[in-house]
Amino acid sequence: MSILQVNKLKKSFDQLQVLKQISFDVDKNDVIAVIGPSGSGKSTMLRSLIHLEEIDGGSIAVHDEFLVNEGIYSSPKQIKQITSRMGMVFQHFNLSPI
Numbered sequence: 001m002s003i004l005q006v007n008k009l010k011k012s013f014d015q016l017q018v019l020k021q022i023s024f025d026v027d028k029n030d031v032i033a034v035i036g037p038s039g040s041g042k043s044t045m046l047r048s049l050i051h052l053e054e055i056d057g058g059s060i061a062v063h064d065e066f067l068v069n070e071g072i073y074s075s076p077k078q079i080k081q082i083t084s085r086m087g088m089v090f091q092h093f094n095l096s097p098i
């Protein structure tokens with residue numbers, strides 16, 4: 001059973017199309033590596049999964065519950081419920097230069 005389903009995810013920053021119809025599933029116990037050149041959209045994709053970016057189209061479902069379904073986001077309450085169970089270690093995770 002998939003715990004994460006991503007379908008045709010699209011995201012642009014103004015004219016720059018970063019994510020062009022990205023689709024993949026993650027099953028229980030999968031360990032996934034996302035690889036690609038700098039600027040190819042890896043962080044943007046991850047940020048989208050936890051709703052730090054709003055996507056322009058496509059679907060994201062966690063445990064069969066839609067965060068966003070064909071570009072339509074679930075209610076703020078549902079979004080919070082879904083994303084509160086997800087985490088991300090930021091690329092530049094230090095908040096202070098020390």
Ligand SMILES: Nc1ncnc2c1ncn2[C@@H]1O[C@H](COP(=O)(O)OP(=O)(O)OP(=O)(O)O)[C@@H](O)[C@H]1O
Pocket residue numbers: 013016018036037038039040041042043044045091
């Ligand atoms: N908030 C933003 N506003 C405008 N452009 C952005 C924004 N965030 C990312 N971008 C652009 O989107 C593209 C993808 O960036 P992203 O950080 O997702 O790439 P990446 O694959 O994580 O790169 P790296 O390997 O360097 O971490 C880049 O061209 C970046 O400049």
Ligand SMILES: [Mg+2]
Pocket residue numbers: 042043044091
């Ligand atoms: Mg990155």
